Amino acid sequence: MTLNYSISGGDFASAGNASSAVKSILKQLNIDNGTIKRVVISLYEAEVNVAAHADNGTITVDIDNVSVKMVICDSGPGIPDIELAMKEGFSTASAEVREMGFGAGMGLPNIKRNCDLLNIKSIPGEGTELNIEILLNQAKPTER
Amino acid sequence: MTIAELTKKAELTSYTGTTGIKKVVTGGYISDLLSDVMGRATQGDIWITMQSHLNIIAIASLRDLPAIIIVNGTKPSEEMIEKAINEEIALLGTEKGAFETGGMIWNILNGNS
Ligand SMILES: Nc1ncnc2c1ncn2[C@@H]1O[C@H](COP(=O)(O)OP(=O)(O)OP(=O)(O)O)[C@@H](O)[C@H]1O
Numbered sequence: 001m002t003l004n005y006s007i008s009g010g011d012f013a014s015a016g017n018a019s020s021a022v023k024s025i026l027k028q029l030n031i032d033n034g035t036i037k038r039v040v041i042s043l044y045e046a047e048v049n050v051a052a053h054a055d056n057g058t059i060t061v062d063i064d065n066v067s068v069k070m071v072i073c074d075s076g077p078g079i080p081d082i083e084l085a086m087k088e089g090f091s092t093a094s095a096e097v098r099e100m101g102f103g104a105g106m107g108l109p110n111i112k113r114n115c116d117l118l119n120i121k122s123i124p125g126e127g128t129e130l131n132i133e134i135l136l137n138q139a140k141p142t143e144r
Numbered sequence: 145m146t147i148a149e150l151t152k153k154a155e156l157t158s159y160t161g162t163t164g165i166k167k168v169v170t171g172g173y174i175s176d177l178l179s180d181v182m183g184r185a186t187q188g189d190i191w192i193t194m195q196s197h198l199n200i201i202a203i204a205s206l207r208d209l210p211a212i213i214i215v216n217g218t219k220p221s222e223e224m225i226e227k228a229i230n231e232e233i234a235l236l237g238t239e240k241g242a243f244e245t246g247g248m249i250w251n252i253l254n255g256n257s
């Protein structure tokens with residue numbers, strides 16, 4: 001099953017809509033709560049990053065018997081130093097975005113902690129592509 | 145403890161009427177950083193925060209947090225209330241700050257008051 005969504009830069013009101021739709025579908029498919037939680041955290045953080053840092057993005061979610069694969073692709077400023085961006089606490093979020101409670105620099109680390117496979121490709125000045133894979137029925141403690 | 149009982153004991157303002165009041169609160173989480181709540185709150189937690197915008201409803205719904213307490217007397221917008229009702233999240237409020245609210249909820253959940 002393949003699902004497609006889109007998200008615009010600055011549109012915080014819609015951020016989370018794709019995660020919410022995917023959550024209901026996974027529930028209907030009787031996927032366990034732990035897996036749903038990991039998918040929802042990963043997808044939400046990726047969605048919000050497009051809203052907070054990029055111009056326009058597309059989301060593709062592929063669900064099969066083995067895993068949930070998500071591709072979040074945006075056009076935007078890109079990430080010049082991915083290793084630095086992955087560090088907890090690193091953020092370039094604007095003052096406005098921080099005021100809303102985003103910009104703790106915890107989004108990418110949250111994705112990393114909750115997924116089984118994360119691949120980030122980014123071209124500065126062009127955009128960013130996140131590939132996230134979460135295996136089904138794999139109990140993975142997300143608490144540290 | 146149900147949201148209904150907790151709302152009464154803690155004398156919280158309810159903005160969403162009977163929405164979700166039968167749901168059970170098993171713990172709590174205090175934070176104003178959304179990614180922190182996303183990553184670290186536990187299903188069943190009541191979320192205490194000073195944030196008051198649409199995204200907090202989305203997060204509560206996605207993470208199965210049955211209720212949010214907005215502290216410092218900040219009132220949620222009509223749009224937030226509507227979304228909370230749709231998502232079956234109890235939206236609550238208090239004039240108290242986060243520290244006092246957390247202490248009070250802790251005591252109630254642990255049978256100390
Ligand atoms: N899609 C993107 N496009 C451009 N830059 C990005 C993108 N995603 C992340 N970044 C960069 O990586 C940094 C870290 O991202 P991360 O999600 O960890 O934190 P944040 O979004 O700043 O804050 P939080 O997620 O805690 O609200 C961002 O501040 C930004 O500089």
Ligand SMILES: [Mg+2]
Binds near residue numbers: 045052106179
């Ligand atoms: Mg982020």
